[in-house]
Amino acid sequence: MNVIGKILPIDGYHVVMDEQPFIDFNASLTHFYQPLIGVQAISLYYTLFYEVDYAQKAQTHHTLMTYLNLTLDNIYRARIKLEAIGLLKTYKRREDNRDYYTYSVQRPYSPNQFFGEPMLSQLLLHHIGEQKYNELYARYVKDSIAYGEEVTADFNEVFDTITPSSSAVLNMENEKENRETDLMDFSWIEQSLRQRFIPAEKVLHSVNKKLIYQMKVLYDAESIEIEKALLWALDEDNQLNQEEFKSACHDMFISRNNGQAIRLNEKMAAVDTQVSMKQPATKEEQLIHELENISPKQLLEDLSDGNHASEQDIKVVREVMTKQGLPAPVMNVLIHYVLLQSNMKLSKAYMETIAGHWSRVGLKTAKDAMNFAKQEQEKYKSSKSKPRKSNNYNYNNNYKKEVVPDWFNNRKKTPSKNTTDSNISEQEQQEIEAKLQKYLNES
Missing domain, CATH: 1.10.10 (Arc Repressor Mutant, subunit A)
Structure with a gap:
């Protein structure tokens, strides 16, 4: 997985x-x-x-x-x-x-609940063996002691409740039955039992249905195998012996797998299987596949011709990776990119700058990181190839001229009204002073 x-x-x-x-x-x-x-x-x-x-x-x-x-x-x-x-x-x-x-x-x-679960208890039996299983069972599950006839009062004998309507009771029963049948389709078992004149409702009650489903999942049994085990475990009263049914399912599993013991294994996802079967075609796909599945430490060693990666380089990679939260495939692309751009030197400052950018972008896979690095490189090349304007400016001729309105240039040619009014007032003031001085002299 x-x-x-x-x-x-x-x-x-x-x-x-x-x-x-x-x-x-x-x-x-x-x-x-x-x-x-x-x-x-x-x-x-x-x-x-x-x-x-x-x-x-x-x-x-x-x-x-x-x-x-x-x-x-x-x-x-x-x-x-x-x-x-x-x-x-x-x-x-x-x-x-x-x-x-x-x-x-x-x-x-x-412990009682665990041993009461058929699927879990059977798995434990196969993992630790019958002897250890019996020891644990004897240690944690105590045999019931005959205390006598139970005379405990029932809830309905003591308390009075509101009786639900018949439709509500029917809906509850239907809901319960649907939850049980959702686990597995029991119609084929019911049909097989009726063909043998065995009352299906007597065999396929909720407890037995749960057991049948769990054994089918546990042993990955086919429908015909479940049917055989079920018929084998029925007694003369058409009651299902659960222990015999579990033993029959286990025996069929052993027979089908040539004596191999049952174990819990991690399930491989179908998508992962398809991806692993598809071989990379181009060199770029091979590189991406390698960067997806290799560790950063192994990448450093491969780029060092098989020599051990230095402790300082590993420390730099670890700090950047954990601080920025980059996935291992993206970190591999970053290491590869920085080494190519820095003449095979692992610059921490340069790596942290790029890692912060990639972390904000949210890159998750090696392919995404490689495509993003290519795009950034193309942007850098295109901006570098554009012609730049010369910085040798002629400050005497090329400075920005201010726009001057015409009225400012003609302000001395046309006297304003305020200026004229000011001159007249001054002349009148002089005449008044002259008349006043004449008057004083005559007096």
Whole structure:
């Protein structure tokens, strides 16, 4: 399964838990779940469990990498195992160009509940062997003691409730039946039973339907195999013996797979299989395929003719990769690009500048990063090839002239009204002063 780039170090997460587990849930995780999903998944479960409502602010997945000392790819694999086994539910949202995850931790089954689940108990049996399985069963599942006849009062004997209408009861029954039949189509089993004059409703009740579905999924059984195992496990009263049915399904699986034991394996996605089957045709496709599947450390060593990558170069790559949250394929393209542009020198400052740009753009794959780098390079070449204007300006002739209105140039030719009025007033003032002086002299 291709898990590269599924989550990034800068992606945030928050942990919640709706139901508190029982007191001794560690025994179930250690003895029942761990043999099925492995120690890394259990470690992730414990880490998330003790971070329930720990921080008000969302943390980044870089925190999980630090706690678990695991890569993001291994953390993602551990997470989907927890989801598949029923120990975790994951919700995703996107805000401010970042992904945020809410991890809802689910409480594990108690020992009694675990052994009561046919699919999980059968898987555990095949993983740890019959002897260890029986030891765990004897340790955690206590045999019921005969206390006598039960005389516990029933709810309806003590309390009076409102009786629902007949239509509501019918809808509830139909809804329950639909939930059961959604898991699997039982029409072919029902038809086979009726052909043998076996009452189908007696065999195909809800408990048996769930068991039949789980065994079909667990052993990847064909319809004819399920039918044979079912008929084999019916007793003379047409009652299904569940243990015989499980044994019959297991025997058919062993026979079909030449004695190979059943194991939990990660399912390969169909898309990944098709991609792996398609061989790269051109040299560019070969390079992209290599950059998608190689680690940055291996890339540095390959570009150094097989020599070990220097500790300083690895440190630079690690800091840039974790700080900017670039996926490994995009980081590989960045390393390749910087080395080609810097004469095979790994400049940290230059790398950080480009990494910040690529992180804001949101590149996810090596192909996207390579195409984006080509586009930026073409823009740089086209801008460099454009003719530039000369900077040797003639400041005496080429300066920007200001526009001067005509009235400013002609202001001395045409006297304004205010100027004329001012001159007349001054002349009158002089005449008045002369007359006054004459008057004083005569007096």
